[in-house]
Amino acid sequence: MKNTSLLGAFAAGILLAQPALAQNVKITPLGGQEGEFCPLDRALIFEDPSGTRVLYDPGRTVAGADDPRLGKIDVVLVSHMHGDHVGDLHAKAPNSGACDKPDFSVSAKPNSSAVNIAVAKGAKMVTGSEMAGFFGNKLKAAGGDPKNSVLARFGATQKVGGVAISTVTAIHSNALDPDLIGGVLGQYLKEAGIGAYVGEATGYVLKFSNGLVAYLSGDTGITGDQDKVVRGHYNAKLAVMNIGDTFTTGPTEAAYVINDLVKPNAVIASHANEVGTVGGKVRAGSRTETFIKASKVPVHVPLSGKTMEFDAGGKCVGGC
Numbered sequence: 001m002k003n004t005s006l007l008g009a010f011a012a013g014i015l016l017a018q019p020a021l022a023q024n025v026k027i028t029p030l031g032g033q034e035g036e037f038c039p040l041d042r043a044l045i046f047e048d049p050s051g052t053r054v055l056y057d058p059g060r061t062v063a064g065a066d067d068p069r070l071g072k073i074d075v076v077l078v079s080h081m082h083g084d085h086v087g088d089l090h091a092k093a094p095n096s097g098a099c100d101k102p103d104f105s106v107s108a109k110p111n112s113s114a115v116n117i118a119v120a121k122g123a124k125m126v127t128g129s130e131m132a133g134f135f136g137n138k139l140k141a142a143g144g145d146p147k148n149s150v151l152a153r154f155g156a157t158q159k160v161g162g163v164a165i166s167t168v169t170a171i172h173s174n175a176l177d178p179d180l181i182g183g184v185l186g187q188y189l190k191e192a193g194i195g196a197y198v199g200e201a202t203g204y205v206l207k208f209s210n211g212l213v214a215y216l217s218g219d220t221g222i223t224g225d226q227d228k229v230v231r232g233h234y235n236a237k238l239a240v241m242n243i244g245d246t247f248t249t250g251p252t253e254a255a256y257v258i259n260d261l262v263k264p265n266a267v268i269a270s271h272a273n274e275v276g277t278v279g280g281k282v283r284a285g286s287r288t289e290t291f292i293k294a295s296k297v298p299v300h301v302p303l304s305g306k307t308m309e310f311d312a313g314g315k316c317v318g319g320c
Helices: 002-017 113-121 131-141 183-192 225-231 251-262 287-294
Strands: 025-029 044-047 053-056 075-077 124-127 149-151 157-160 163-169 202-207 213-216 238-242 266-270 308-310 316-318
Touching (some): 075 113, 113 124, 163 225, 238 251, 251 287
Parallel strands (some): 124 149, 238 266
Antiparallel strands (some): 025 044, 163 202, 202 213
């Protein structure tokens, strides 16, 4: 009896000493209206089992650096410099406005919400192309550490905490609003009707400590890299796919990317540019519905404030 007890205690000790390999990645949308999927919804928080928290494209629905929904943020990712992603304006408070009439009445210029949040939280900003230099200067001007702007150009990987971050191709414009530059240069560019060049837009591939690999498309069209790089090299099991049309892939094009190129096990719809849900239910005739019907894998609609959990294989195991 004594030996059996000792063996049991020994086995339990071994189990407790092992890393928690089966823990899940938590993903929480920070949209315009609690429980809904609205036109300007871009922002997602990814929480690794290690505790590392990544904010992706804060946009206009995060109510500035003081938004109580943010909590601890270790990394801020910005796919490109357009205002609805970097956050040129933002809501005055969570859930202000309405789903069909978003509130973005507060200006974050010339810093941007992304920079203000990174400074307030002491977070790293990981970006590709030429954006890192611009963000480094903005962090310094806002009282932050310019070294917190970290470069990861295409094919490179930076690791912050438990999350490895790589940048991948996104086919999209990436002009910088003159109002985010300010000064005489900003004024000249504004008068000319053009923005500054800060390199190419990017998508991201995140590898989490539980083994999950997620592809964040950013604003993009269809690219061969979605097959050869995102699937072929990184083997992404979860995707966050933009479906808004006109500015990015539309719902049928996005479904082609998912079904035939990336081939993940699940996808989170993003950037629909429409009222995607009413009362938390997908709106009939919407782009969101079209994308769901056209996709061959489970589509998860990012309802603001509702946390989803994903295992290493990209399967939603909670909150979906």
